[in-house]
Amino acid sequence: MRTAVAYIAGRRFDDHHQPHFLDSCFLCRKTLNRKSDIFMYRGNTPFCSPDCRQEQIDIDEAGESRWRITAAKRASNRQASETSGQSDGKRAVRTGTLAVA
Numbered sequence: 663m664r665t666a667v668a669y670i671a672g673r674r675f676d677d678h679h680q681p682h683f684l685d686s687c688f689l690c691r692k693t694l695n696r697k698s699d700i701f702m703y704r705g706n707t708p709f710c711s712p713d714c715r716q717e718q719i720d721i722d723e724a725g726e727s728r729w730r731i732t733a734a735k736r737a738s739n740r741q742a743s744e745t746s747g748q749s750d751g752k753r754a755v756r757t758g759t760l761a762v763a
Contacts, residue, residue: 683706683708684696684700684708686708687708687709687710687714688703688707688708688718689709689714689715689718690710692710694710698710701714701715702715703715703719
């Protein structure tokens with residue numbers, strides 16, 4: 663009977679040994695030494711150095727910043743489209759909709 667073999671971060675693993683999340687750096691995939699410092703970020707994300715961790719923090723912050731800008735643009739566009747129909751005192755009503763005052 664053959665066993666499945668996987669290679670993760672240059673290390674061989676068979677069915678009996680599953681890789682541990684502290685086996686390699688999340689960013690550069692360098693093998694982590696159990697006797698060296700491991701730098702953690704956001705709970706359970708390991709890094710081999712403060713530089714790798716900081717690079718991931720910068721990547722995450724840039725992504726979050728882009729998301730906030732996009733969300734703000736969507737909200738601004740939504741608000742502009744809602745007020746454009748009401749700026750002259752008229753209310754926009756969809757056809758087929760009954761409006762009761």
